[in-house]
Amino acid sequence: MKQILIILTLLNALYADYKELLFNGNCITCHRTDELNKSAPTIIEIRKRYIEVFPKKEEFVKHLSQWVYRPNEEKSIMQKAIQEYKLMPELGYDIDTLEQIAEFIYEKEFM
Template identity: 50%
Template structure:
């Protein structure tokens, strides 16, 4: 019985990670390459800045998802990126989707697992 419970929890964790990865790669990598800044800061840089400002996972997810939901220059922790690339457009994602993407970003070290798009 314990093994079955462990297996269910493990599978749900894998599914959540896969969902976050799919959402991230299907949406964010259009502008944010993982390790290279082209038309927007790299996700490696975005993650580093958000981790420095919000090291706790809950805070990281909350702050990132709120900012992406309604990009605002005054609340930005990356003013230099806005100066260089302009402010991120409002993409009209639902908050739950943004939270899943932010959780994926929090948990992913893009320097260790870069995809072919970098």
């Protein structure tokens, strides 16, 4: 039983690291955590706005991943960001990957 718990703990940690790797490999270039060389809203701004509108994790993940999958100005909850930076381009990621990234964003306290 102890070995199973250790294995499950390790698998959970690896999965969490994988979601962070997906985020850092795909999002951080444009959605930085600082104001330097800013080409899009920071991930802090995005997370804050999405949590305001979708405080429950399931809704947050669903809406953020669906929006990134097919960016749509009319469905955006960040109209000012679109005015400032233009509409995010469609990136071609699959929805499962986007859901994992959205879970990471929901769970992570960016500073």
